[in-house]
Amino acid sequence: MQSELDILCRRQEALIALIFSEQSMLENKEEDQMSKGLKIYQNNLLMTAVRALSLKYPVIDKMIGREALSGLTRKLLHIELPASGDWADWGEQLSSLIMTTELYDQHPYLAEIASFEWCLHETARGVGTELNVNALARLSEQNLKSVFIQLSKTLKVLSFHYPVDEIWMLHQLDESQIDTNELAVLLKEPIELHRIVMYQREAVPCVERLTEQEQAWLIDVLAGLSLDQLLEKYVTFDLSGWLSVAIEEQWLEGLR
Incomplete structure (x- = not known):
């Protein structure tokens, strides 16, 4: 049987996917109250996601700036959605994403730095075992x-x-x-x-x-x-x- 956490995580993933898929449809329509509310929620979600990435990738954040990181975050949310209910688990594919952008053509080292920072993040969250x-x-x-x-x-x-x-x-x-x-x-x-x-x-x-x-x-x-x-x-x-x-x-x- 599916656990309540699994069900919640899937609902969260589906909601975020829906919110960001709606953006392109709303851009060319006259804003109504519902679309304004959705954009507010979307912007709040994007800010949360940017904050989450900046904590995991502080050097990338320093090197490219918050505006560029925000752009990458928006793209990342289209290919990798938070699936656990914990933003700390999200963002692994940033290195792969960078390799598909113009940033990589000009600054190829950014992908490796992102990979390094994700490994640091995972290592910090790992649970060590005492020596037997x-x-x-x-x-x-x-x-x-x-x-x-x-x-x-x-x-x-x-x-x-x-x-x-x-x-x-x-x-x-x-x-x-x-x-x-x-x-x-x-x-x-x-x-x-x-x-x-x-x-x-x-x-x-x-x-x-x-x-x-x-x-x-x-x-x-x-x-x-x-x-x-x-x-x-x-x-x-x-x-x-x-x-x-x-x-x-x-x-x-x-x-x-």
Whole structure:
């Protein structure tokens, strides 16, 4: 049976779709009391949506300005509707939307920054799990074919062409403090891939750069390779050093 929340969410989605589909039909008609009321409701809804996006994408908001963000918000509401009753769940497709606009032709880095900010938003809302210290005893087992590394559910392995982590950090300063020359360098045509791990530590999203080997290791861990398979594939990998970092940074939930 459908839960009351599911029914409510579907009703909300249908209502928002109706409100925004009515806009084009009303623009060329003489306004009556009903259309005026609908436009007021629509404008309030749009303001709520813009506010929701600005909270999830503060750097995008800074870089393009509130007017441009409002335009993107209106377009986004046509392709992605709030479906959970919580505006915090909405807005994932902003990066994909940007790639279809003129903004992307002139500023291709914006799509990657949006993707990075959405991942930060998701990571911040994730629920981490404490390390199962007792499970680490499995490292002493002779048969490592049945031993698997279990990473935090908040951990993400990501790649970007632009140094989005540095761009994001620079925009944590007040606008008057941002070094425009430094920003211009960061926004230049990319020449290398930037590999990062994003995770939650003490309920705060964190980002670290990865080497190519570290990224490949984490991808294979997430893919479900056993410890035996990992050590056979990465012969020179410093497992002891990596475990120390993984425990300290709260990447690790344990071994299974």
